[in-house]
Amino acid sequence: MGWLEAEGTLSLAEMVSRFGVSKMTIHRDLDLLEQRQALKRIHGGAARIERTPRELRAEGKNGPGSCLICYRSPTQHLLYSLTMKNGQQAVACCPHCGISAHLIRGEQVAMALTADYLTGRLHSAQHSYFVMGSIAVPCCKPSMLTFADEEMAKRFQMGFGGTLGRFSEALEYLQRDMSMHDTEGCPHCAAAASGRRS
Numbered sequence: 001m002g003w004l005e006a007e008g009t010l011s012l013a014e015m016v017s018r019f020g021v022s023k024m025t026i027h028r029d030l031d032l033l034e035q036r037q038a039l040k041r042i043h044g045g046a047a048r049i050e051r052t053p054r055e056l057r058a059e060g061k062n063g064p065g066s067c068l069i070c071y072r073s074p075t076q077h078l079l080y081s082l083t084m085k086n087g088q089q090a091v092a093c094c095p096h097c098g099i100s101a102h103l104i105r106g107e108q109v110a111m112a113l114t115a116d117y118l119t120g121r122l123h124s125a126q127h128s129y130f131v132m133g134s135i136a137v138p139c140c141k142p143s144m145l146t147f148a149d150e151e152m153a154k155r156f157q158m159g160f161g162g163t164l165g166r167f168s169e170a171l172e173y174l175q176r177d178m179s180m181h182d183t184e185g186c187p188h189c190a191a192a193a194s195g196r197r198s
């Protein structure tokens, strides 16, 4: 997991051998991820996109409100929307922060919807399929992407690695990650949040 994050770049040949899929599949998936700005294509492979908290905030200026955890603005394909028990609405920049919100403010959450990463359509987070820790990191790290359709989630996982799970597994996954870093959220989100405050 996190190969692209760890190594910065990955060649097409390496991707083919690691994921055991055809070059054509890789090309198609890379196109999709580039559109979502999860990575950038370089000659013969892919590289991760480096963004500073300042850039992330600038990108999010026109969005539908900012993430309740890290203040980044959500995009349609990553949106995680929460309805609190007091009727308040909140959004998270991606399922990663959405799940963080459940862990941090669990008792206050009445309902949650998450976008399908492929179609952008919102559906119940409780019934979603989560791909966690794949090499596709369009927002927060470790990456967490949601799919309404199990088959699509499996295909995505086949191409980009990570673990497939349901809502409860996503909670456990992030809880483990948080306890590892011993902070209130992921270090990535914390950095974005402190960048905004300063």
Ligand SMILES: [Zn+2]
Pocket: 067, 068, 069, 070, 071, 072, 092, 093, 094, 097, 140, 189
């Ligand atoms: Zn966030």
Ligand SMILES: [Zn+2]
Pocket: 072, 092, 093, 094, 095, 096, 097, 139, 140
């Ligand atoms: Zn995020």
